[in-house]
Amino acid sequence: MADRKKVPRIVVERLPLYLRALSTLEEGSLITSQELGEMLGISSAQIRKDLSYFGGFGKQGTGYQVGFLREKLREILRVDREWGMVLVGVGDLGHAIARYGGFKREGFHVVAAFDDDPTKIGKKIGALEIMDVARLPEVVNRMGLRVGIIAVPAGNAQEVATTMVTSGIKAILNYAPVGLTVPEGVQVYQIDPLVGLQSMTHYLEGF
Amino acid sequence: MADRKKVPRIVVERLPLYLRALSTLEEGSLITSQELGEMLGISSAQIRKDLSYFGGFGKQGTGYQVGFLREKLREILRVDREWGMVLVGVGDLGHAIARYGGFKREGFHVVAAFDDDPTKIGKKIGALEIMDVARLPEVVNRMGLRVGIIAVPAGNAQEVATTMVTSGIKAILNYAPVGLTVPEGVQVYQIDPLVGLQSMTHYLEGF
Numbered sequence: 001m002a003d004r005k006k007v008p009r010i011v012v013e014r015l016p017l018y019l020r021a022l023s024t025l026e027e028g029s030l031i032t033s034q035e036l037g038e039m040l041g042i043s044s045a046q047i048r049k050d051l052s053y054f055g056g057f058g059k060q061g062t063g064y065q066v067g068f069l070r071e072k073l074r075e076i077l078r079v080d081r082e083w084g085m086v087l088v089g090v091g092d093l094g095h096a097i098a099r100y101g102g103f104k105r106e107g108f109h110v111v112a113a114f115d116d117d118p119t120k121i122g123k124k125i126g127a128l129e130i131m132d133v134a135r136l137p138e139v140v141n142r143m144g145l146r147v148g149i150i151a152v153p154a155g156n157a158q159e160v161a162t163t164m165v166t167s168g169i170k171a172i173l174n175y176a177p178v179g180l181t182v183p184e185g186v187q188v189y190q191i192d193p194l195v196g197l198q199s200m201t202h203y204l205e206g207f
Numbered sequence: 208m209a210d211r212k213k214v215p216r217i218v219v220e221r222l223p224l225y226l227r228a229l230s231t232l233e234e235g236s237l238i239t240s241q242e243l244g245e246m247l248g249i250s251s252a253q254i255r256k257d258l259s260y261f262g263g264f265g266k267q268g269t270g271y272q273v274g275f276l277r278e279k280l281r282e283i284l285r286v287d288r289e290w291g292m293v294l295v296g297v298g299d300l301g302h303a304i305a306r307y308g309g310f311k312r313e314g315f316h317v318v319a320a321f322d323d324d325p326t327k328i329g330k331k332i333g334a335l336e337i338m339d340v341a342r343l344p345e346v347v348n349r350m351g352l353r354v355g356i357i358a359v360p361a362g363n364a365q366e367v368a369t370t371m372v373t374s375g376i377k378a379i380l381n382y383a384p385v386g387l388t389v390p391e392g393v394q395v396y397q398i399d400p401l402v403g404l405q406s407m408t409h410y411l412e413g414f
Contacts, residue, residue: 020384077408078408108401200394201286204377
């Protein structure tokens, strides 16, 4: 397997899309890079190049075995296990995140939820009790968590990120509309709907 | 100004980040591409190249005038006006979207909300009455809306997208975890937190 550090992030971010497409197909079937490409609107050459970083997995002329490729992608992405996640910020968005079935189905579970609002601390969100964010380091450490979700306002996000990182979190899904500064070795994935809206309106002519 | 079609989408998607950084600075001040780059973790060469697509806006050696560059970016992104948006899907996520102040502050307003659940239709979300999704074409047409948000389950998303497009929607913010097929000339921006999580866990060694 290629060195994890050497594979471009843009390549790694396409693997979940391949995995998602494969999961709609029969385990035992075969699929060519052309067919997979058509499902996703990605060129077959791109798919072959992306997978070649990890060894290829296909046979010239016959394509990929769906079940095998899926297993390999799950290993590469390390989603062949369950991940516990810490959530900070339990407003409307935090509620939607904690209750989102799409994460759980793929093995990502919010196992601890925090807020700094005294009126929320002690309340329940599903089966979880909302805890004071001051307890974050202790809980992350005790549960050995590595994945965090930030759903606080922009002004609080960096402080939360810094606390997460010093507590041992290595991957942050950031819903706050602000870029985060984190040390090397910590991953951040920014969810930024406003960037999406503002870049799409650029293309709207004559309105 | 460059032809809207010729500027790579990846460039257009960085402009909102520049705009966001500029909005934290004094209107009348100057900023160099180096300084802006440091705020965003983007190289100064990249920033100069991105802005050169639209004419440059800076003077060699003195940098950019914050207020002027901000105005130009707002024009380019067409966010120097208010945009009405239609929201389809009023579950937990739809609620969070409709109530999200970050959109309103930047001039993006959910002005109509739809669902296909009879127990939700007729209820209120903020000041909006949730309408039957069957009424989408009529309302989009009457209000002249061009921007849509999809917050329905994956299995319903393509159908909603198709209805939106035939009704006149030209830009879709898609929260459903599924790729959408739309005709040329329609923009889609996918919000995909699972892709984020699954690509980040790839980098988590030894856990």
